[in-house]
Amino acid sequence: DQQVKQNSPSLSVQEGRISILNCDYTNSMFDYFLWYKKYPAEGPTFLISISSIKDKNEDGRFTVFLNKSAKHLSLHIVPSQPGDSAVYFCAAADSWGKLQFGAGTQVVVTP
């Protein structure tokens, strides 16, 4: 029973444009939401997080939005760069700090 869902397996975007990745969750008890980035043959690396008491968090080109009533979060990357081509995982943390991950979205940034 997947409690964190990423319904778009892939996303293609032109360099310089905005990438928007979406994530839905079912468990209202999640405390934190995180995005991880993964390159081939490497482990996932932390990108950005947001507390359940906030609705937006920004870090440079990356912004995460949280809509608790809709149980939905999104990651915006502006502007997209070729180095952003990777798999992005959405994750949610329960009060014990255990993470549940979505299936991932493959982002391809084209010139």
Added chain:
Amino acid sequence: NAGVTQTPKFQVLKTGQSMTLQCAQDMNHNSMYWYRQDPGMGLRLIYYSASEGTTDKGEVPNGYNVSRLNKREFSLRLESAAPSQTSVYFCASSALSTVNYGYTFGSGTRLTVV
């Protein structure tokens, strides 16, 4: 600063063989985790250890055992490998006080069971 180190990086096993995946972290983290990554399934938790001396089952524990050898090391054992265990395995660690920063992952072990 090594972070989380996994060995081996690649392994091919025959059905029925056993092996142990090793994981060590040098960040003084209390909690350690084993995940498997499969296409279309994301990362699924196999086992975790909230602190030295404790281990608990995750989402997909069947066919695996774990040992938290000390604070640094957390190993995953396949007693009798099956083709369904072909996957990429990731070890991770975390300090619970920094849950907003998530986990630090190793670079993975790609396991093929034939």
